Amino acid sequence: MKRVLIKCGWLVTLDPKIGEIRNGELLYSGNSIEAAGRNLGATADETIDASDKIVMPGLVNAHMHTWETALRGIGAQWMSADYFKHVHSNLATRYKPDDNYVANLMGSLAQIDAGVTTLVDWCHNITTIEHAERAIDGLVDSGIRAVFAHGTAKPIGLESGTPFTHVPHPRERIESLRKGRLADDDGRVTLAMAILGPDWGAWEVVEHDIRMAREFGLVSSSHTRRREDCVVPDGYAKMAKAGLLGPDHNLVHGTSYDTADLRVVVDSGASLTSTVLVELHHHIGDTMVAAFREQGGKPSLGIDVELYTSGHMFREMQAGLLFARGKEVRNNALRGNSPMKKVPVRSREALEWATINGAEAFRLDGKIGTLSPGKTADIVMLRANDVNMAPVYDPIVSIVEIAGAGNVDTVIIDGIVRKQNGKLTIAADVLRKRTEELKESGARIMRDGNYRVETAPN
Numbered sequence: 001m002k003r004v005l006i007k008c009g010w011l012v013t014l015d016p017k018i019g020e021i022r023n024g025e026l027l028y029s030g031n032s033i034e035a036a037g038r039n040l041g042a043t044a045d046e047t048i049d050a051s052d053k054i055v056m057p058g059l060v061n062a063h064m065h066t067w068e069t070a071l072r073g074i075g076a077q078w079m080s081a082d083y084f085k086h087v088h089s090n091l092a093t094r095y096k097p098d099d100n101y102v103a104n105l106m107g108s109l110a111q112i113d114a115g116v117t118t119l120v121d122w123c124h125n126i127t128t129i130e131h132a133e134r135a136i137d138g139l140v141d142s143g144i145r146a147v148f149a150h151g152t153a154k155p156i157g158l159e160s161g162t163p164f165t166h167v168p169h170p171r172e173r174i175e176s177l178r179k180g181r182l183a184d185d186d187g188r189v190t191l192a193m194a195i196l197g198p199d200w201g202a203w204e205v206v207e208h209d210i211r212m213a214r215e216f217g218l219v220s221s222s223h224t225r226r227r228e229d230c231v232v233p234d235g236y237a238k239m240a241k242a243g244l245l246g247p248d249h250n251l252v253h254g255t256s257y258d259t260a261d262l263r264v265v266v267d268s269g270a271s272l273t274s275t276v277l278v279e280l281h282h283h284i285g286d287t288m289v290a291a292f293r294e295q296g297g298k299p300s301l302g303i304d305v306e307l308y309t310s311g312h313m314f315r316e317m318q319a320g321l322l323f324a325r326g327k328e329v330r331n332n333a334l335r336g337n338s339p340m341k342k343v344p345v346r347s348r349e350a351l352e353w354a355t356i357n358g359a360e361a362f363r364l365d366g367k368i369g370t371l372s373p374g375k376t377a378d379i380v381m382l383r384a385n386d387v388n389m390a391p392v393y394d395p396i397v398s399i400v401e402i403a404g405a406g407n408v409d410t411v412i413i414d415g416i417v418r419k420q421n422g423k424l425t426i427a428a429d430v431l432r433k434r435t436e437e438l439k440e441s442g443a444r445i446m447r448d449g450n451y452r453v454e455t456a457p458n
Contacts, residue, residue: 001030005044008055009384010395011036013371014348014356020395026055028377031415036371052385053409054395056351057371058117058145058378059313060358062273063221063252063302066121067100067135069107070442074453075307079282083307086451088154092125094448097134099441100125104138106438107311109431112144113424114312114405117378117413118359118368119144120273120302122194122221122252124151129173136181139189143418145378147362148182149221150174151194165201165231168208169193178216185217188414192362197222197251198235206232210244219362221250221273224257226284236261240268247271250361252302255285259295262288266297271361275304276319282308289353290324293345300358312405313354321350321400347400381410383422 004027011024018036027034027042035042071091075083104121111119121139126132132150139146150173154164174193182191193216195201195209200223213220232238239245247269254262254272265272272292279287289299301320303311328344359369367376382399384392386407392398411419418425446453 002046003027003029003034003042003044004046004048005040005042006048006050006055006379006381008053009051010054010392011371012054012056012351012395012399014057014352015370015372018372023051024055026371026379028379028415031377033371033373033375033377035373050381050410052383054382054384054392054399054403055371056380056382056395056399057355057369058380058411058413059115059354060118060120060300060356060364060369061111061116061302061313062120062250062300062358062361063122063275063304064107064111064119064311065124065305066107066119066138067095067103067123067125068305068307069103069110070099070438070445072306072311074446075305076309077454078308083305086449087307090449091445091451092153093155094445095125095131097128097130099445100131101134101138102434102437102441104135105142106138106434107306108139108142108144108146109424109426109434110311111313112142112411112413112418113408114314115380115382115408115411116313117145117380117411118147118364120147120149120192120221120358120362122149122151124194125153126151126173127153129176132173132177136177136189143413143416145368145376145413146189147192147219147364148177148189149192149194150177152196154200165196166205168205169195169212171212174212174216174218178218186367191216192219192221195220195222197224198232198239199223199225199230201231203232203235203238206235206239207242207244210239210249214248219248219250221252223252224254227256237264240264245270248363252304253279253283254288254292255279255283257285257288257291259291262292262295262297266292266295271300271357272297273300273302273358273361274320275302276316276323277309278304280319280323286327287320287323289320290327290345293324293349298357298360299353300361301353302358314400314404317350317354317400320353321345321347324350347394347397350400351396377412377415379410379412380408382407383409
């Protein structure tokens with residue numbers, strides 16, 4: 001196996017035993033990290049001079065509906081009702097399997113380009129096994145590490161017969177994937193279940209889906225919604241009482257949750273993913289990254305949908321950190337306390353939200369999330385001398401509060417270089433072809449749905 005030595009300007013491992021090292025070195029062999037530290041004295045087949053770069057763990061996007069890539073930006077002026085009306089009740093129903101393929105391929109390439117090495121693809125427009133298979137093909141062909149969270153379509157307002165809220169997750173699809181191409185939990189693409197959960201599904205469906213996920217050894221993940229709209233009121237407390245809520249379950253959003261709700265989640269060991277930019281766009285309650293942290297939970301971060309906002313995890317980290325800091329400062333003042341003398345939420349926490357916490361939520365922390373010996377070589381390098389980056393004093397601050405996707409120079413996933421010298425390694429002619437296919441897919445879907453993009457008023 002090829003041994004590669006990276007000579008780093010700044011090495012950010014997030015491993016508490018190793019820490020952050022100026023002029024550190026990182027050694028990996030094949031797809032596995034061998035050592036991280038100073039002056040390793042290692043022999044290598046290749047040496048990479050990253051003396052002008054910050055070397056860090058790849059980002060983990062813990063929640064994204066990648067299938068919507070061809071619809072980027074069309075919802076920037078929408079509210080929640082518009083999303084359900086235009087997407088789930090219309091455009092989602094127009095998707096063919098190959099639309100899923102090109103959306104997942106191009107969406108994943110965009111994530112790699114922006115420093116993401118692991119993507120949780122929450123794919124909830126699946127109506128046939130072919131849709132699922134082609135969505136997975138897109139992930140595989142991109143080279144990204146991914147958790148394919150198999151979901152079911154929600155044709156809101158279009159129910160004929162049994163409403164989607166009362167339809168259990170289809171066993172035949174999960175069984176086909178789990179016993180077939182996604183049987184290996186050590187593979188680069190693994191399987192999870194994107195289920196309705198108690199906020200969107202009937203109790204019988206919740207029980208069925210959780211028990212099936214556990215039978216197949218899968219993490220389950222569910223969206224939350226406004227309390228007054230929940231199908232099963234106090235559903236997560238009921239799940240906890242029934243032994244159905246635990247570390248193998250991931251909640252997304254939770255913006256209507258109060259302290260008692262969060263305590264149920266934290267005490268059960270379940271995880272919570274915030275999609276801060278989208279939640280700030282139109283959710284009624286606060287994004288939960290601050291409150292979940294305050295209750296002792298470990299927040300993770302995701303993009304959710306690019307219909308509303310950027311797909312860049314650097315912006316998501318920045319937004320989450322600033323929201324959490326501001327919330328702590330305001331809460332402190334409301335309690336009548338003296339002004340804080342130290343920043344209440346440090347930059348390192350936000351980087352952990354976007355790396356190791358997302359890995360833990362989907363049981364990948366033994367493989368990724370930190371640059372630790374024995375873990376997989378999922379590595380990102382940022383150009384520290386870019387005009388918007390220099391000078392670097394604290395590399396973690398520079399990553400979280402200064403850097404953007406444009407600073408990503410190199411991305412290595414599973415030991416394979418997927419971006420180098422600021423460019424994706426996919427052949428340029430292939431990328432152009434796929435880009436045109438993405439445009440054509442989006443145009444056809446909107447044409448078939450008789451949907452016309454509305455521009456913002458002048």
